[in-house]
Amino acid sequence: MKIPFKVSSRTARLIGRENVATAKGAIIELVKNGYDADSRYSIVYIDNELSFFKDKLSVEEYDKLCTKGIDNNLLQSIYHLMDDEYILNDGVDSSLIQTLSDQLKQFASLYVIDCGEGMTHEIIKNYWMIIGTDNKSTNFYTKKGRIKAGAKGIGRFAMDKLGANCEMTTIYDKDVHHDYDEDGKESPFCGYQWIVAWDDFEGTNKTLDSVNADLEGLKDVSFIDCVRRMNLPESINAVLREDTFEHGTILKITNLRDVWDDESVKLLFEDLGVLVPPSENKDYSIILRSSSLPAEYGEVESSVCDDFDFKIEAHADSKQTVHIKIIRKENLVEALPPSFFARPNQQKANYTKADFERGYWETTRTFAQLLPGFNVTDYAQVFSRIGSFDFVFYFMKRSATKKDEVRFFYRPCAYNLRADWLQKFGGIKLFRDGFRVRPYGERNDSAFDWLGLGARKQKSPAGIAKPEGGYRVEVENVAGSICISRLTNVEFEDKSSREGLQENSAFQVFKRLIQGIIAIFEEDRALIARELTADDEYRNGEARDMRQAEELAKKILAKQRERQENNQKEPGRQEKGERYSMELLAALNEKKTLEIEQLREEQKVLRALASSGLMLASFSHDLSKIHDSLNDRYDKIQQNLLPFASEEMYVDREDRKNPYRLMDKARSTDQKMQNWLRFSTGIIKKDKRRQKLVDIKAYTESLLQTWAGIFEQRAITVEYEIASKLKMRAFEIDFDSIFYNLFSNSIEAFNMMRVNRPRKIEILWTSTDKEIICEYKDNGTGLSSDIVTPEDIFKPLFTTKRNNTTGEEIGTGLGMWIVKLIAEDNDARINLLNLNYGFGIRFVYPQKYVQSVNELTNE
Secondary structure, X not given: OOOOOOXXXXXHHHHOOOOOOOHHHHHHHHHHHHHXXXXXXXXXXXXXXXXXXXXXXXXXXXXXXXXXXXXXXXXXXXXXXXXOEEEEOOOOOHHHHHHHHHHHHHHOEEEEEEOOOOOOHHHHHHHHOOOOOOHHHHOOEOOOOOEOOOOOOOXXXXXXXXXXXXXXXXXXXXXXXXXXXOOOXXXXXXXXXXXXXXXXXXXXXXXXXHOOOEEEEEOOOOHHHHHHHOOOOHHHHHHHHXXXXXXXXXXXXXXXXXXXXXXXXXXXXXXXXXXXXXXXXXXXXXXXXXXXXXXXXXXXXXXXXOOOOEEEEEEEOOOOEEEEEEEEOOEOHHHOOHHHHOOHHXXXXXXXXXXXXXXXXXXXXXXXXXXXXXXXXXXXXXXXHOOOEEEEEEEOOOOOOHHHHHHHOEOXXXXXXXXXXXXXHOEEEEEEOOEEOOOOOXXXXXXXXXXXXXXXXXXXOEOOOOOOOOEOOOHHHEEEEEEEOOOOOOXXXXXXXXXXXOOOHHHHHHHHHHHHHHHHHHHHHHHHHHHHHHHHHHHOHHHHHHHHHHHHHHHHHHHHHHHHHOOOOOOOHHHHHHHHHHHXXXXXXXXHHHHHHHHHHHHHHHHHHHHHHHHHHHOHHHHHHHHHHOOOHHHHHHHHHOOOOOHHXXXXXXXXHOHHHHHHHHHHHHHHHHHHHHHHHHOOOHXXXXXXXXXXXXXXXXXXXXXXXXXXXXXXXXXXXXXOOOEEEEOHHHHHHHHHHXXXXXXXXXXXXXXXXXXXXXXXXXXXXXXXEEEEEEOOOOOOOOOOOHHHHHOXXXXXXXXXXXXXXXXXXXXXXXXXXXXXXXXXXXXXXXXXXXXXXXEEEEHHHOOOHHHHHHO
């Protein structure tokens, strides 16, 4: 007896919600369906305006939530009205926030719209409703000649990952499809509405065939009418109206499982931006919209890289031959000295002056040449199973020392812009038939370095100009794309989770081939660097002598240390003097070398900070004019308005409809802007950049006056106590930098504080016969208990500020490092205070900075 298999209804969950790793991945699967339907674009619309928790609510948003059924008592337990907006209560219980967040999720919905060929009754019944259909795996091409992106027949179950309910409306293209009913007669319908509740698949002892979806035919309705019924924003309707499409598919997903806040939508937009390679799919675009930020997003565009040092263009054909083109842009060819091109190596092919002026060279390698030795043992004929592919690779160094810029004649570039570009588009990504295969090359994912470039670098950390070779490229400095196809790379099968390809032998060897192509670039760049280094040594004898002197000084210092350790006898007076001079020279040289290295590291950071100061200085005159223009402008408007509309006329009006209340709010905004302008222009004043005798009390009062508006808005009280007649010779800008950073940190701590207590900052200046002491305290949250060593806060780039959604570091990590740097530059000692709560720090300056009474009089 034979018995059939039965499939549990839970299978839908296994291949949908539990199989797709992320909600972003699920959306990408649905977007690919639009591509396979020959649509010109896919539109992703996330209606999330009121669907996630916010620290602040406008009055309009608050009213909308009440209208939608959110309990007003719950809202009042979390928010309170202040200045025409609702802000978070101090010390609000996190459980209340979670309750509100859970209720807000129900207001979110997600739409995926395409203008493809749509689906008939037969397609829905025989393909859409069959799990694992082989339609796309056997019929590779669409009607318009595209190679279909889908293959497994389970992509639609990604909707279960996104939400519990789905409604699909589809209008089919009558020029492509003909619709017939169950009896084979032509149907009267122009489209269909399909509805499913994914939670129906839950439950015990349910089989898959016992769960049904609802299908209803549509008559006399256009595609645009269907879109209009969804109450989508005008920006979506305008896109569809522009080309007057008459067919397509709309997926509406509700009861979403994830919280789609602004950060999540931003990450989705970035992911969609690298879904297709820059040069592919010009006939297909993706549009993203969000109701929370309606003007923020739009058509997704891939970024083309044109600022690179080296580029590889490689094409592998079906005969296991790779045609490779290496493009060089790193060096200033016109500045390279004649002696470099006169070197023996520069007479070889691809390295002559003509080759450098052309800017590229080409070569051809077989698979066997790229992986020497493998072909002998390739009994499984893996090479023959890989197929053709295209590879584009970019190398972009993120920084260079001044010494290297001179030695290697580097082309000038904006390293900060490069770093930003690599942060977003870096990594080598894999594309199949024009669509990205995730997660290869995806930042913040273990598969970012799927080619193992980091491991190669770790095994061979040699510098670029090392005479022995061994240079390997850093994964952080590369970007690129590899394009494969279902037609030519049949061994590269998707994992059922759609998170990468199956790790079979063909794919493993394929990765080694890519490494082999990259190695050609590595050797080319390293060879050029070695020859430039050798030429530099030849031309710059003085630099060579200096290096020899440094080596001699190190040897002398080493001998002196050895002699001290062995307690050798004192030599004669003359010999002792000469030796002492040499030893002193060596010690000073070593000390200066260490200082120079430290200064170089500091300058990298300080140059960036100085750039901001220069920009402010350049526009200080214009900013001052703006500051002055903000003075009392709304008072003048109010005076001109009063004769025509008195304030009493609007007594019964809501504040948001009362012009006088609106002007009060605008006046408050002007004050905040003036505070910012005062900070920006005040800190770069020349008198602050000149060392002078600073009256500590007068300076502190002026400082607090500058910050008074900000402290008042945040209900912060500042108490200070200063020893009488205390003055120091110093730069005011140094004090500004210290206190501005401390104030900023205190405000951040107060914002994070969940305990309801008065916010207080204390500043205490005292002096002794030998020292001047400044203590700064606040009663905020203090240092995080997660910091093992509190002194780590003074290290550059150390930060505890993180994105509350992703956990990514968002702080600069420079504030307290700058405080320490400036204090130590003034010979001050710094100590962190151990307080019961809050943060405290002590600065101890030597008494040499205090002037005598006579000097004070002369000043």
